[in-house]
Amino acid sequence: MSSRTRLANEAWEALLGAHAELMRRFAAAELWQEISMREYDVLYSLARAERPLSLVELNRHVLLSQPALSRMVERLADRGLIHRERSSDDGRSVRLSLSARGAELQRRVGLAHGREVGVALSDRLDRGELEDLARLCRRLSSEPARVAA
Amino acid sequence: MSSRTRLANEAWEALLGAHAELMRRFAAAELWQEISMREYDVLYSLARAERPLSLVELNRHVLLSQPALSRMVERLADRGLIHRERSSDDGRSVRLSLSARGAELQRRVGLAHGREVGVALSDRLDRGELEDLARLCRRLSSEPARVAA
DNA sequence: CTAACCTACATGCAAACGCATCTAACTTCT
DNA sequence: AGAAGTTAGATGCGTTTGCATGTAGGTTAG
Numbered sequence: 001m002s003s004r005t006r007l008a009n010e011a012w013e014a015l016l017g018a019h020a021e022l023m024r025r026f027a028a029a030e031l032w033q034e035i036s037m038r039e040y041d042v043l044y045s046l047a048r049a050e051r052p053l054s055l056v057e058l059n060r061h062v063l064l065s066q067p068a069l070s071r072m073v074e075r076l077a078d079r080g081l082i083h084r085e086r087s088s089d090d091g092r093s094v095r096l097s098l099s100a101r102g103a104e105l106q107r108r109v110g111l112a113h114g115r116e117v118g119v120a121l122s123d124r125l126d127r128g129e130l131e132d133l134a135r136l137c138r139r140l141s142s143e144p145a146r147v148a149a
Numbered sequence: 150m151s152s153r154t155r156l157a158n159e160a161w162e163a164l165l166g167a168h169a170e171l172m173r174r175f176a177a178a179e180l181w182q183e184i185s186m187r188e189y190d191v192l193y194s195l196a197r198a199e200r201p202l203s204l205v206e207l208n209r210h211v212l213l214s215q216p217a218l219s220r221m222v223e224r225l226a227d228r229g230l231i232h233r234e235r236s237s238d239d240g241r242s243v244r245l246s247l248s249a250r251g252a253e254l255q256r257r258v259g260l261a262h263g264r265e266v267g268v269a270l271s272d273r274l275d276r277g278e279l280e281d282l283a284r285l286c287r288r289l290s291s292e293p294a295r296v297a298a
Numbered sequence: 299c300t301a302a303c304c305t306a307c308a309t310g311c312a313a314a315c316g317c318a319t320c321t322a323a324c325t326t327c328t
Numbered sequence: 329a330g331a332a333g334t335t336a337g338a339t340g341c342g343t344t345t346g347c348a349t350g351t352a353g354g355t356t357a358g
Contacts, residue, residue: 004267005264007280009263009266010279011279011280014283014286015164015168015283017290019165019168055337064316066316067315067316068316070338072314087336090323090324092335115154118151118155118157119157121161121289130160132281133286136274138166139274140273140274141166141167187344204307214346215346217346219308219309239305239306240352240354242307242353
């Protein structure tokens with residue numbers, strides 16, 4: 001195993017550890033009574049993307065299987081938090097967007113959650129480090145590093 | 150919302166994105182036939198910690214509820230991958246450790262998985278960046294930044 | 299000593315998940 | 329245009345999860 005591979009594995013393990021610990025911490029908040037963190041993730045993804053998303057598009061942001069997301073979307077629609085209508089362009093596809101209630105809930109929960117995120121990370125990293133972390137993580141999730149053919 | 154808080158939230162979102170995308174990629178490997186990624190996480194945690202761990206200790210590394218972990222441990226023990234014995238010191242506690250079969254499986258799967266992790270991260274970050282990422286993430290998951298009283 | 303409390307783990311149960319598969323709507327190729 | 333192939337989403341079903349709670353061992357205080 002090359003030293004580069006070792007470094008990569010250490011970085012991945014560190015990232016997993018940070019993810020797990022912070023998720024635990026955020027999940028402990030008395031904030032997820034109305035919606036779970038996973039449901040919030042769906043609302044947040046829809047809020048971010050001004051235009052309606054299809055299930056497949058939404059699924060790129062939400063770490064769930066397609067069937068699980070399909071059912072979660074159904075539950076959120078039943079609760080009146082999101083709109084789900086069949087696309088006119090493509091009869092297979094659905095157009096998912098926040099309802100007014102869903103948008104309000106997302107804003108309200110997002111505000112409180114965002115404060116906690118801010119505290120948790122700012123406590124441990126300064127501005128420059130936060131920027132570095134964001135940059136490095138974005139590099140990991142952006143388009144694949146395609147090799148020239 | 151202060152700019153520091155905004156930076157923290159951007160960093161957290163970037164970290165979540167990287168986590169989700171890489172998890173997806175790793176999960177797609179034809180490698181998780183014998184054990185799931187979550188089960189591997191348990192075996193890996195036990196492999197790391199040379200001494201036997203209690204459920205509570207193990208639970209610090211594994212992002213699952215205590216009851217869910219308790220049952221996963223039960224399944225892994227039933228499959229002969231880990232040993233579970235009552236602690237002599239503390240009659241409430243269990244001592245969890247890898248069996249020979251579990252250790253072998255962890256090594257085998259870990260080797261292949263580690264290669265994938267290496268490729269995925271090394272493709273996008275150089276040595277210095279991998280070190281930076283590891284350092285920043287460890288800062289996020291190490292002991293709380295206690296404020297002097 | 300023992301009653302009250304706390305901690306570690308297990309268990310009942312409903313909700314949610316993933317896998318396999320289905321249906322229906324596009325797309326492509328001849 | 330029609331058959332074959334692909335893609336979007338939904339559904340059946342067994343497994344796994346989390347919440348609430350139970351049980352038992354250990355600790356503390358009167």
